[in-house]
Amino acid sequence: MPQPVLLLGAGPAAYGIPLERIAEARPVILVDSAVPRWARPFLSGHLPADPAHEAQTAEAIARYADGHPVAGVLTWTRAHLRTAARITGYLGLPGLSYETAGACTDPTTSKALLARHRLAPDGPGDLDGPPVSAETVVLDDEVRIAALTRTTPGAPGGLALRHSVHAHDGLLHNRFLRQTVERAVRALGLTHTVAHVGLRLTGRGPRVTGVAPYLPGDLIPWLVERATGVDLARVALALACGTAVDATPSRQRAAAIRFAESADGRSYWVVEGEDTEECDRALGAA
Numbered sequence: 001m002p003q004p005v006l007l008l009g010a011g012p013a014a015y016g017i018p019l020e021r022i023a024e025a026r027p028v029i030l031v032d033s034a035v036p037r038w039a040r041p042f043l044s045g046h047l048p049a050d051p052a053h054e055a056q057t058a059e060a061i062a063r064y065a066d067g068h069p070v071a072g073v074l075t076w077t078r079a080h081l082r083t084a085a086r087i088t089g090y091l092g093l094p095g096l097s098y099e100t101a102g103a104c105t106d107p108t109t110s111k112a113l114l115a116r117h118r119l120a121p122d123g124p125g126d127l128d129g130p131p132v133s134a135e136t137v138v139l140d141d142e143v144r145i146a147a148l149t150r151t152t153p154g155a156p157g158g159l160a161l162r163h164s165v166h167a168h169d170g171l172l173h174n175r176f177l178r179q180t181v182e183r184a185v186r187a188l189g190l191t192h193t194v195a196h197v198g199l200r201l202t203g204r205g206p207r208v209t210g211v212a213p214y215l216p217g218d219l220i221p222w223l224v225e226r227a228t229g230v231d232l233a234r235v236a237l238a239l240a241c242g243t244a245v246d247a248t249p250s251r252q253r254a255a256a257i258r259f260a261e262s263a264d265g266r267s268y269w270v271v272e273g274e275d276t277e278e279c280d281r282a283l284g285a286a
Contacts, residue, residue, distance in 0.1 A: 002026045003071035004044060005240060006061065006087070008051040008080040013038045015076055017222045018215055018233035025237055026071060029064075031057060051080040058086050065091055072240030076214045081105050094242045096213060100189040104213050110188060117187040119180060119208040121200065129202040131209070132171065134181045135216065135224050136195040137235055137247045143182045146232065146247055147224040148172060149216075150276070162283065163218055164256035165227040166276050167249060171201075180206040188213070194236040196220070219257055219268070226255035226272050258283045 004027035007019070019042045022028055027044035035046050049060040064070075072093055075084045081101040088095030096104070103109045114120035121127050131151045137144045148169045152162040171177055181197050188211055196216035198209040214236070215221055221232040229250030238245045255272045256279035271282035 003069045003241075004029050005072045005074055005237065006031050006047070006070055008032070008057070008073065008075040008084050008087075009077040010036050010039045011076050012217060014217050014219055015215070016042070017219065018076070018236075021231055021233035022074070022237050025234060026241070031061065051075070051077070051083045054083045054086060057083050058090065061087050062090060072237065072242070074214075074236060074240050076217070078105055078212060078214070081213070094192040094240060096191070096193060097189065100191075100213075103188055104190075104211065107210075110211065113187050114184060114208050114211075117183055119184050119187060121202075121207045121209065126202050126204065126207045127200060129200045129207075132199050132201060133216070133220075134177070134195075134197040134199065135165075135220065135232060136181055136185065136197050137232075137239075137245065138185055138190045138193050138195055138213075139239075139245060140191055143185050144247055145172060145178060145181060146230045146235075146249075147228050149220055149223065162256060162258045163220055163223060164254065164276050164279055165220070165223040166254040167228045167252045168254075168275070177201075177206045180208060184208045184211055192239045192242075194232050194239065218259070219270070222270070223255040223257060226270075227251060227253045254279050256280070256283055 006029050008031050010032050016038050023042040029045040030043050031047045031049050033050040049057040051057050073084050073088050085096045085098045085101035111120050133149045134145045135147045137146050147165050148171050150164045190213050193213045196212040200207045225231050230247050235247050254276050257268055257270045259268045271279050273279045
């Protein structure tokens with residue numbers, strides 16, 4: 001049986017699909033104070049510890065690792081990045097350095113690092129323009145944009161109304177956008193990670209609005225897989241375990257998702273098509 005990976009924090013239920021993909025490849029041990037019902041079918045074990053308490057969790061995992069092999073450590077929660085980095089450093093596993101994890105956890109520090117490289121918005125004009133995010137794979141010195149996610153915001157203060165991914169998005173060939181993503185990765189010192197790089201397409205060029213060095217939520221990894229065939233969850237797993245990474249596209253499609261809120265909670269519609277126009281029509285009819 002393959003060696004297990006440790007997942008720090010289950011996160012919201014939208015991570016069910018990535019967790020299922022990861023569990024198909026390796027046993028997953030959840031490190032969290034409790035196990036949510038939606039995650040139970042995909043877990044091979046549970047280590048009771050609150051990843052928000054860095055020192056105590058690191059000690060609990062160190063004791064666990066003394067008698068159990070661990071292949072890698074994953075998290076998709078920003079607040080747990082430093083805990084994950086402390087553990088990977090102790091176990092000698094691939095992952096972010098503790099300094100980098102700390103910078104990505106602290107919005108003030110990460111913004112300062114990006115601003116130092118003239119990447120962050122520095123005025124109202126830099127906040128105008130459509131949002132887009134680059135779903136990025138960082139392999140040591142190589143930075144690959146696996147897909148671009150276009151977002152149409154919902155009502156102010158509400159959920160994002162729509163995300164769409166197109167394998168043939170013209171911005172994938174925009175050298176200014178690619179350079180901006182690469183510079184953001186370098187500015188924060190990211191290595192061996194999947195990163196969600198948020199951007200604004202302004203009149204002065206792309207501006208970085210945020211960088212999350214872990215799998216994005218809102219079912220974006222599922223959209224990327226349906227549009228391009230690249231399984232970001234498996235990529236993140238391979239990076240965490242130091243094994244071969246396959247980020248080769250195998251599909252040339254488009255996929256989109258629309259969210260809605262109601263008294264019963266959050267609902268969504270997912271569609272797939274040849275291009276974003278076909279997806280828009282399908283979502284409009286949903």
